[in-house]
Amino acid sequence: MVLIKVNEVPTTKEGLKERTRRAWRINPSRLYGQDTVISVYRGQILEVYKILGYGADAISKGRIAFELEEIESDLRGKTIVTKTSNPCTIVETLEFK
Structure with a gap:
């Protein structure tokens, strides 16, 4: 699962x-096998998306852009604990407060 921390x-x-x-x-090779993105603000999961595809961002050189579809998930609204300051990272398991 890809965790994206938004700052607003x-x-x-x-x-x-x-x-x-x-x-x-993020290195595109790290995205292999990942099918979900969660958008997080200050530990709260705002939204959950299915990854339809990804590639080089057309505007920002050296960055990745995703093609996303919103999906239903019981993760939405939960508060999680993350130990990384990186705004885009891969997480294997989630720890909830």
């Missing part, structure tokens, strides 16, 4: 999806 919450669902979708610095 957009006012619309589409705004959140767009903020979560693009301009992340």
Whole structure:
């Protein structure tokens, strides 16, 4: 699962999806086998997306952009503990508060 930490919450669902979708610095080889992205703000899971695809970001050189689809998940609204300051990382398990 890919964890994306956003530093502000957009006012619309589409705004959140767009903020979560693009301009992340991560090695594409680390994304192999990952099928879900969670968007997190201050430990709270705002949204859960299915990864439809990913590739080089068209605007920000050296960054990755995702193609995402919102999915139903019981993770939405939960508070998690993360030990990384990296805004885009792979997580194997989630620890909830």
